[in-house]
Amino acid sequence: MSLLAKWLRPGKDNKNATHDAESIEQQALLEQYPTLKIMQDLFADCADLIHWSWPESQLDMLYFSHLAGNEEFAREISEPFRSIAPDEMEEVLSRSQYKPALDCRSASKGILDGNVCLFHKGSAYLVSVSLPETRSISQSETETSINGPHDGFVESVLINLSLIRRRIRSTRLKALKLQVGEVSKTDVYLLYIDGLANAENVQEMKKRIELVEIDVVHDGNMLVQLIDDHPNSVFPLFQTTERTDAIASKLAGGKIVVVMDGSPSAFSAPSSFFEFFASSDDYYQRWAIGTMTRMLRFIAFVITISFTALYVSVTTFHYEMIPEDLLITITQSRSRVPFPPLYEALLMEITIELLREAGARLPTKIGQTIGIVGGIVIGQAAVQAGLTSNILIIAVASSAIASFVIPSYVMSASIRLIRFGLLLMAGLLGNFGIVMAIAIIFIHLSGLTSLKSSYLTPVAPINLKDWLDIFIRAPFSWIQERPSQTRTPNKRKTRIKQ
Amino acid sequence: MKEKLYPVHIAILVYMIQTGVVVFSLPRIMAEAFGYNGWLMVPVFTLIAALNIGLIAVVYRLSQGRSVFEILERSLTKIGAYPLYLVLIVVWSLLGCMVAKHYVYIFQTMAFPTMHPMLFKLLIDIVAFLLLIKGVYNISKATMSFFVLTAWMGLLLLFFVPDFEFARLTPFLLKGGTETIRGGLNGYTAFLGYELTLLLFPYVNTKKGFIKAVHAGNLLTGVLYTLYAFVAFGFYSLGQLTAFRFPMLDMLSYIRLPFVERIETLFFGFFFFTVLITIVMYIWASTEALNRMFPKAESKLLAAVLLIVIYGVSWLPDTLSKVEIWLKWLGYGQVIIAIGLPVFLILILLILRRKEQGHA
16 A cells, blocks of 8 residues: 555655755754854845844844834844943843843744844844834724724734733733744734633643644634634634724633734634624613614524525415515516526625625725626616516625624625525425525534534523523623633622632 | 533423424314313323323433443343344334424425425435434534524414414313224324433433423423414314314414415424424434444444435335324334333333342
8 A cells, every 4th residue: 555655646755855854954953052154044045134243342133124123223232232342242241131042943033023133252142122013003894893992903913912901901811822833933822811711721722722733824713713623614613803892801701812913813712603693882882772783683694594595485486475465576576587586596696795705805995886886787787687586686685784784704704605505405495495404504503612612502502691691682780690601610700719 | 521411401302302293283183082172181191291201210210320221231131132122223213214204295285296205305314314423412402403493483373362262162071082092192192202311311411300301391392282282272163173184284374474474384394393303313212222232333324324224114105194104103112112111121120129139
């Protein structure tokens, strides 16, 4: 067998061997004591690396100017070293901010993190001058808020951490620093509140992040797919958000939060399917309005997955379900359409998806044009041309609008995808097909877990107390306990056991 | 962490196993067997089922939560228990399979009459297989969500309130019934399903509350069945009830909303969820028994083989009436198992206990 495998994949072993030899050489180099020469070799062909030299003081330094802040650079480098005598150099370098670099690995990582690496008389030191350019804190575009806080996460993990720390001023808020990506070496912080988060969950999450094997991770949404319980499922299993208030509330609920550098999306775990229908805004409204909005979203879910499917099912197989008066309208509307309802619906659904995708990819102003062109051309002209019926336009439009009511963009996209499955089943087997499709969806959902807890919590396993904060937004005085899914050691919201 | 079943899961599971398509013909069966006010016998059946659950409770207490298969094998030896397993496998798997086919045939009286019933049956078996391989804990989770999806249908009874007349109930009590014993037995098969809890012992979370949960599930079934039958008896006359094959289905077709009517195909569709759980749990029970016979075999493979075999068997009855005859006989068999198996287990456990005490 192994001979056959070698014959089928010639040269693979050789390649591996070369790669291994290279990496051993590289490893050996990284273990050495850092000197200017070795460091310059390591960063060979990096045109953006700055090398400054003061021969009179025997001082050399390597750094990336674009990772350094002007003020920081002036404070740590320009001012201390500007006017000192060569014999004072060692005294300055003995200050605590100048940390000795003991091997090339830490020196190179330090430079990549925005430190200046100083070389003096055979010794190497690192000093942080890091202030990478970031965009300013602004409102999240995917999760807009009407009357809640407007600050959203940005791409810098340190700014994101500061936003979270400003909301939760507690020594119990812990942040474990981890790293993912063989090449990108991205910083990932695992946050939890000690005493509220389940210790097993924290360990499990830490283990999963440490075991990630990938070269580069670009975004929190990407990391989620690498560590969640069922990467092949269409549903998101950890909730991602760009809203700082949402993350603070998840932490306070006993969940674990992960933020990573370079991504404005933080995610919390464990999450349940129903949680994706809640928005932070619900808590900033009076409870009755919050409850109504939340219920509206569940109705929107039903509309999204069933409206077009029901249209197809009824107009293909179950005409008897339509009352007489309405039947006349529907038959008139469908009389000019030459296609079976399934084709007609698929045509419209795909068009709507095209419009949505085009609108998302284009700049806002052109996106609006696309909306108008799509609305008029697809809506009006398709009916006049006899390609589709009025009623279907209403069904497709309502289900598309309803899909956007779901606050989580990732969940909304998943639901839009499963809608096509329902549509096909309705076209093939009518109402029975719809019911079968719903059964399959729920069978799939019942098998899903989020950080080893049931994804269908609090319906299965049932927990009626959790319903107060999942299906409705009960008055705050009613919501006494943290979500059961977190398996928190401190159930009651009002106290923390010492 | 091994997940276990909580009492509420068990209660809902019992209710969902018990509730099936029989509910659509239950008022007719009661009318035929017991005549006027036959619905009064539904609570009596609930009570009989509760007594039967009492037997299961004794088994549970004596066995201290051990698996019934373990108990059987300890006294009968492995080989000795095999014939019993075989009987259980045949009855349970065929029941699951015939329940599915029954559902298909009833559905085809309303829609898709020209489509081959075995195609529908195949689809149901595939869905059942998908659920079956997820294990009993996930089955119970799916059951819970299906329960939530179907529980609201009880509210449909409100539609019949304006047309409900007490006069139709008449002052006669249980008069005018024919074939009381056989009809009654048929009616009792609507309550079957609770006996599968015998196999749930090893999967239960807490020792307390298990039997209470089974009773609660049975009670929920009993209350809902009584309500359905009561409303049907006040909605239709006795003559109508005995004339309709599926009176509840006809009642569903009576519901009209401003924008939709004749919704029985959709609502009957929703009953698929409860039927699916009945099917899956019977097949699951058979697979459990089969697993004892072939402990080294992969349970997913056993489930697949079993489903293929019974799919083949389900070609045999080719009309609704024939399926009903199969169901009737399998139902009788199941009644015997429901009562006989716990009694047999109690005897074995008592003998084992005496032996152990003798040794001590």
